[in-house]
Amino acid sequence: MAVYTEVDDTALANFLADYDLGSAIAFKGIAEGVENSNYLLETTKARFILTLFEKRVNESDLPYFMGVMDHLADKGFPAPLPVKAKDGKALRTLCGRPAVIITFLSGMSLSRPNVEQCRELGEGLAKFHAALSDYVGDRKNSLSVEAWRPMFEGREAEANALNAGLTEHILSDLDALEAEWPANLPSGVIHADLFPDNAFFLGDKLTGVIDFYFACNDALVYDIAICLNAWCFEDGRGEYNHTKGRALIAGYQAVRPLSDTEKEALPLLCRGAAMRFFLTRLVDWADTPKDALVRPKNPIEYAEKLGFHRNAKGFFDYGG
Amino acid sequence: MAVYTEVDDTALANFLADYDLGSAIAFKGIAEGVENSNYLLETTKARFILTLFEKRVNESDLPYFMGVMDHLADKGFPAPLPVKAKDGKALRTLCGRPAVIITFLSGMSLSRPNVEQCRELGEGLAKFHAALSDYVGDRKNSLSVEAWRPMFEGREAEANALNAGLTEHILSDLDALEAEWPANLPSGVIHADLFPDNAFFLGDKLTGVIDFYFACNDALVYDIAICLNAWCFEDGRGEYNHTKGRALIAGYQAVRPLSDTEKEALPLLCRGAAMRFFLTRLVDWADTPKDALVRPKNPIEYAEKLGFHRNAKGFFDYGG
Numbered sequence: 001m002a003v004y005t006e007v008d009d010t011a012l013a014n015f016l017a018d019y020d021l022g023s024a025i026a027f028k029g030i031a032e033g034v035e036n037s038n039y040l041l042e043t044t045k046a047r048f049i050l051t052l053f054e055k056r057v058n059e060s061d062l063p064y065f066m067g068v069m070d071h072l073a074d075k076g077f078p079a080p081l082p083v084k085a086k087d088g089k090a091l092r093t094l095c096g097r098p099a100v101i102i103t104f105l106s107g108m109s110l111s112r113p114n115v116e117q118c119r120e121l122g123e124g125l126a127k128f129h130a131a132l133s134d135y136v137g138d139r140k141n142s143l144s145v146e147a148w149r150p151m152f153e154g155r156e157a158e159a160n161a162l163n164a165g166l167t168e169h170i171l172s173d174l175d176a177l178e179a180e181w182p183a184n185l186p187s188g189v190i191h192a193d194l195f196p197d198n199a200f201f202l203g204d205k206l207t208g209v210i211d212f213y214f215a216c217n218d219a220l221v222y223d224i225a226i227c228l229n230a231w232c233f234e235d236g237r238g239e240y241n242h243t244k245g246r247a248l249i250a251g252y253q254a255v256r257p258l259s260d261t262e263k264e265a266l267p268l269l270c271r272g273a274a275m276r277f278f279l280t281r282l283v284d285w286a287d288t289p290k291d292a293l294v295r296p297k298n299p300i301e302y303a304e305k306l307g308f309h310r311n312a313k314g315f316f317d318y319g320g
Numbered sequence: 321m322a323v324y325t326e327v328d329d330t331a332l333a334n335f336l337a338d339y340d341l342g343s344a345i346a347f348k349g350i351a352e353g354v355e356n357s358n359y360l361l362e363t364t365k366a367r368f369i370l371t372l373f374e375k376r377v378n379e380s381d382l383p384y385f386m387g388v389m390d391h392l393a394d395k396g397f398p399a400p401l402p403v404k405a406k407d408g409k410a411l412r413t414l415c416g417r418p419a420v421i422i423t424f425l426s427g428m429s430l431s432r433p434n435v436e437q438c439r440e441l442g443e444g445l446a447k448f449h450a451a452l453s454d455y456v457g458d459r460k461n462s463l464s465v466e467a468w469r470p471m472f473e474g475r476e477a478e479a480n481a482l483n484a485g486l487t488e489h490i491l492s493d494l495d496a497l498e499a500e501w502p503a504n505l506p507s508g509v510i511h512a513d514l515f516p517d518n519a520f521f522l523g524d525k526l527t528g529v530i531d532f533y534f535a536c537n538d539a540l541v542y543d544i545a546i547c548l549n550a551w552c553f554e555d556g557r558g559e560y561n562h563t564k565g566r567a568l569i570a571g572y573q574a575v576r577p578l579s580d581t582e583k584e585a586l587p588l589l590c591r592g593a594a595m596r597f598f599l600t601r602l603v604d605w606a607d608t609p610k611d612a613l614v615r616p617k618n619p620i621e622y623a624e625k626l627g628f629h630r631n632a633k634g635f636f637d638y639g640g
Binding site for chain 2: 003008009010012024025026027028029030031032040042104106107108109110111112202
């Protein structure tokens, strides 16, 4: 949950004066996203989400993210549309922070996605990649392989405190990932954080994808690797649900079949994706002050997933 | 902000099966109330607020609160209505907690109520009292004069740490309040926590009153005293805005004129109301753990308001 910046009714009314959205009739801070402040905003015209970007977001990246949402909406992909003010600009300032109003999407986040929902998510991911295939923006993945060793440095004792011997495993994983990380895979815009929190469903149908604030240009199949980690393990444990994985991959391939090179790369990319989330959670776990508004997630879950990927032999281990 | 109990989509779907509200199409934790967990729930039929009562609420008081809301809605007062499940009961259990679905009210909370809004609030408060004049439920005010000295005991050093010499003032206030606290004032159901957070406005019109979880039976004019403290001081300081106070009292008296006894009692009741909020904030300030989801409010604001009331000579000091 996260409302870091309090927006009062006066500030909101002044802000809305720049738009053609009518006036506010309801406004509530919501527990969505962990990096930014989010409000549900209802005006006399419609419902929206107001996002204020907090310090962890790099302001220079915001036009890229806005462009991704615009592009997706243009292509009919179910993503929120940044709403333009009267001057044609969606990205504005509120309470000293960059801020944007985006359209409201219906749907529910799933706590335990079923097999059909995993298939639907895979298909949605492929459609997301396809919709963005002609997007001209470019943003480097700042949380990829070269970032990982520096993130881990100095945290060896913390990792061993979580699980005896974990540091040794992480260091050998980093060696392998750095040595074998593939270049030249088909690339494009990836979501890079498509966890169940960031997808809305009505029944088994995907009705919305949100939170594009880790989106970047990288190998498309790396996005599948992230989703397999996020969607296809049993609740917070290192047990891979092969049936769900197979469904997710099949859903993806129904729209965009993977090349042999991508299939071969998948196990290592899954290991890398688990490493990325292990490391960011490890850093947050150690660095989050006790009075923070967000409770950090335990990194152990991703250490266990790393254990699965370390032993995977090939694409078939994932249901491919 | 407050979402203490996480409700997932499966738990929610099971819960909604007991109602005739259709299925959920959006569900977001919201930052409303500090004692309970609140979610905005949209179903295929309408929008609602789902509240889960957390540990600080006494379960045996819940039927009284539900009855107050039912009664207000029956009388056409703009308060949320507890929604009954198929078995006719509004008060249920979700995730091990007492839970209720109430109707959604439009409107915005005011950060800086203006004079007209203070008048409207006073009028709304009198209508609230009138609507509940035939409510049969009875609940003692557990945060009234006899509760205050025990709350302060052991916190003398904390109070002096906030402001040198404050403890001496508080002890002499408690002496005066205990000696002079009036009995036999016209009484009935009071809201007892009608802060700007708990009132919704559209423009200058009061469109909703929420959060009845401190409601109790007590002197009606004590509710005015609470509102004068909450609505008519300059932002977080001990400076009374006489114009706003006069408007609030006039709005109230337009519906229910105060007796001479009530007018005479008002200054002491204002001092008592300031003491009540000073003490609960002092306790929360000292006792809230650093990792809590709610940031405690600084009690100094109410120590300053106490200073104003200590020097007030009569009803006219408040704009009466």
